[in-house]
Amino acid sequence: MRVLSWVAGTVVVIALGVGASSLMRPQSSPMHTLAKPVAAAAFNGVEANDPPPQRMIPRPTPDPSPTPPAAAAPAAPAAAAPSRPAPRPAPPAIVIGSTQQALINQDRAANGLPPLTWNGCLYNIARSNAVRMANQGAISHAGGASADLTCGLGRQGGENVGSWSAGINDAQLNTMFMNSAGHRANILGPYRYVGTAWVVAANGAAYIAVEFS
DSSP states (O other): OEEEEEETTEEEEEEOSSOOEEEOOOEEOOOOOOOOOOOOOOOOSOOTTSOOOOOOOOOOOOOOOOOOOOOOOOOOOOOOOOOOOOOOOOOOOOOOOOHHHHHHHHHHHHTTOOOOEEOHHHHHHHHHHHHHHHHHTSOOOSSHHHHHHTTOSOSOOEEEEEEETTSOOHHHHHHHHHTSHHHHHHHTSSOSEEEEEEEEOTTSOEEEEEEEO
């Protein structure tokens, strides 16, 4: 049995049985937000006022000495074949850093969306927030979505947080996130990177933060 209650603008879900869990509303940040050549004319003939031409007796003239054949011009070098552009590098493989991320990518694939790759900067933010919640013994947002933007990965950021009283349970929290409209919107959002972290409190309860950008 689950009891749904609203507290200070947040949703708290308590599941009895295997473990109790709680889930905050997700947090997201807004967008920060190429003449033809002319031949010369030459006169060749006799003008009317010219004196009559002298009668000339042709004399045989010796054949001119044969001229040696002209040397063949060196062959022009063959034109170099045009170089082909270098092939584009293959896109980097998607890095998987956690079970929660793998489940998120399964959800995205089922909805025709590309996977999210792991990012260490987002992981550091997630771990910091998970530690804070474990120390406080309660889930809450503390500017995680805005902090995500400081990683310089995009112009949008988002955060999902939750807890499970019986320790780390990725499948359970992923199901809860996908059953909550706001958290689902972050999982299926216009992001490219993700970082997730679990931290277990002294009483055994586990807290998770999921950071998107």
